[in-house]
Amino acid sequence: MVSSIIRRTLASGASAVLLAAGAVPSEAHADTADGPAITQAVFFGDSLTDAGTYGFRFTTMPGRTWAQHVAERLGQSEEPNEHVTSYGDVYQGKPGLPGPGGLNYAEGGARANSAYSTVSDDPEGTPISTVVQVDRYMRQHGSFTPNQVVTLYVGTNDVAYDYDPTKNPELAQSLRDDVSAGEDVMVSARARVQTAAVDEAQTARTILDNGAHRLLVFKLFDTSLDPWFRTDAARRYVGELGAVYNQTLLASLPPDPRIQIVDTEAFVNDLLQNADRYGFTHGANEDACAKPDQDYCDASQMKSPDADRTYVFAAAEHMTTHANELLGEYVLRQIGLAE
Template sequence: MIRMPLRTRPLAAALTALFLAACGGDGVESVNETPPSHSAGYTQIVAFGDSLTDAGTFNPTTADADPSNDSATGLMFTTKPGGTWAGYIAANLGLSLTPNQQVNFGIVGNGGKVIELGGTDYAEGGARLEVDAANGGVTTQTIPGIGTVPVQGATSRSIKTQIDDYLAEHGSAFNDGQLVLIQGGANDFFNFFSTTPPANLQTAAPAFIQATVTSLVTQIGRLKAAGASHIIYANLPELGYTPQFLALGPTVAGQATALSQSYNNAVAQQLGAMGVTVFDTAKLIRDVVAAPANYGFTNVQTPACNSYTTPGNPATLSALICSPSTLVAPKADLTYLFADGIHPTARAHAIWADQVTATLLADQVAAH
């Protein structure tokens, strides 16, 4: 857990609000006792997306004035130790996958900065499909005892910008040895739900779904046009199954699930015509919720973590700063499906990755 001195809590609260309003953990462990090590012919993994695919972009440990609790690397939006599905797939295939950037939270010029790491996981927590965070995630804040200063928070490069940056950094092309992983759209949904009055959700939904589908398919089309021949798109987990939406009651949870399904169906239809493989993450979550014991879970409705950035405020629960000391029960990271209100535990990510890996290896066998 990140301990923050009292004098810096206003700064910490402002910073954490940035990434909590948006939608890293070391080590990668597979659910398999002997995970597959066959590379399936791939030489590199490139990933784009949001917090579900983020390999450790954000480093909030630099946000306070206590250097003793700083981490040299970013954290992931899941339980620790552990990783996200993209990292587990890389491990399963014997490949590496590291963040493209690291964002150290804090006052610009005094710890807060963006560091270019050069890794091929471009995903960032909070990323929307085509809308970037304003001013690179830097906001002007008035900090008691410090004054008005620029503060670096989540950069949240959109998936469009992630792809722009990849193409600029790698000669505008992919090669046949690369496996490209991509997912996204959840933060666009969160923005839709937070900015649309409940009474207007049904009437506003069709236009939102159409625009969001177009945005995602356009970005995947850019990957294809740049030569990416092996793309796996992981669809949107149905939001109504998450603790965040379950807590809002069956009506809102039902609306969230219905919109998620409409989005997934429309995307699948268009990507199928493009020859892009769609991994059905939504079905995986449904299967786990329907029969938790089959996957080793005992809880599929409430979070495994109690890592609140503001003590006593449930709305500030964040898997980003979840650690073994902030679990709600011993081994909750192994027996719970969700780490916080929206993000899976690392064990759930590993199951997700193992299913994708099995699909990759089966496809390779079928091709030969």
Template sequence: MNKQRSTRAALVRFAQVATASAAFALLAACGGGGDDNNNSTPPGGVKLQVVSFGDSLSDVGTYAPVAAANFGGGRFTTNPGQVWVQNVAQYYGDTLAPAMTGGFGVPPTPQGGLGYAQGGSRVTNPIGIGHATTDPANYTQALTVPVVTQVSNYLSAHGSFNANQLVIINGGANDILFNLTAVQSGQMTPAAATAAIGKAAIDLAGVIGKVVQSGATHVLVSNVPDIGTTPQGMMSNAQTRALLSQASLGFNQALAAALTQSGLMSKVIYLDIVPPLANITANFAQFGFTVSNTGTGCNLQAMAAAAQKFGEPNPQAFATSLFCSPQTLTVAGADQTYMYADTVHPTTHLHALYAQTAEQTIAKSGLGK
């Protein structure tokens, strides 16, 4: 019983920090990935092993054992739906599983998968959303292993990348949220936040360079979506919404400039996700949605009410897609008819469209079909 209470308390702390950020912004050929054990040509036209690094947008289930067991859910979407990198992996004949699970009182446990992305992770700083300590051995909170360390962990286990892999990298959104939240709380000046966000973008370019130097020949880099156009941005005042969009644009410009100046832009497949998402938002009905960025597919109020009934001291902390399940959808089928699961994370349907955009971008590079 004490262990259960400790686990739930740790989850509360994670959700509290994530909710606080959301209030301002949204807030190796061997190893891991399955290949379905068949030699048929996959939809993508070429069979590839997928390796993924990043944050909650690409997290395939780091916290699933704890979140699913205690609340339902498991990924940052309309569970049990997949996130975009899982769809891309299937497109190329692979299955993407977590490299590690744990956190919230559960020791980090290697799982053998190649999905290294973790919800709450920043680019290089271990102090992520929901992990307030620099002690990497502290697993009482979210793990939030930074992207640079995710790559190092992969290389320690597998030595190098190879031409039969597709390496997917995203990151930066949590650096934006972390620094802008610090501005709101008076802990950082706007100028310092802008500089920190720009540095995170340059650091991410450095991580990408390490991946390329370590043998990767197919590297998909996704930039940061426009945070100002998420439901959380839309629910904010005009000034805050503009600031979120400006910070997202600034990060993306700094990342693209760093990749170009270093010569890496010609060595990677660059996915500028902002225009496609803007098009989907503007024409949401044509893409099968009934609600765009003005609502959430997960019934966040009901989730908070259920947590309150269960006796949680901060029930609102559980109003996040990590704990979302079919039983907590706003309406039946919301995983397909809403664009967003919570105030920042895509639903199953939007993740699928994100994946399709990625696949089209990869195809234009000459890989596969």
């Protein structure tokens, strides 16, 4: 309920006021002196951006992800770049299938530069990392163009990787039992996410080196707010690793004026602090899906008929239809395309 929203929110009141007023720090504009107006977007990332590579979207279906709202505003295809025959083929080292060929390369489970599989390290197996996604775009299109905005939003799966019981069963269970990770575990985990963040920064360089004039790099929001993490130990674990990821990413990015940082952390905290304004009545660690740990849920599987509008989070680590709509509007404001 709203009381839990207030209890779990970590943002400062000043940030919430700035966001609610639309005064986004370091705001970019669609038509600038060093480039033409934006007419197309290219998306790289994970399930938070995925347009339906696996036949569904990681939200309250049939809702769309934020990237699809941006694509719609620009009048381009909202479809993913590739697809799979069956969700059972994912995480098995099997490559995806060509088409429908949209400019959304994001895939659920993607990491910055590693496979997400217990059976295969094949970089071409779904989900492909953002390194491979960018390479895929380059093979298909050759370069980026001045009229495009490119988005890069990854890192959540690198942060939470060992919380997945199929990846590190012992640690995953201990965190679920509310046993905090020891310092030796945290040293290794910090190093792992730092490597991933540096890899993301290198991917940003690759995008810029290949012609991009505008690149939006997304910070991670506080992963400990997600419903997947139900104990204090789990929330401390992912909360610290998310902060380490963001800090390393920001320190590793090149000082290039073509890069725009999207403060997704401030965005989510604003939704939680100003829940009434946005129509939310359920906030941190509350899942719109009736069953825990889902990848998505439809109207028959939600906690209430209006859960897609009244909850911020859904499907373990993701956002509801309404929250995705608001994130899409937030991104459009930052590039000067809000209606």
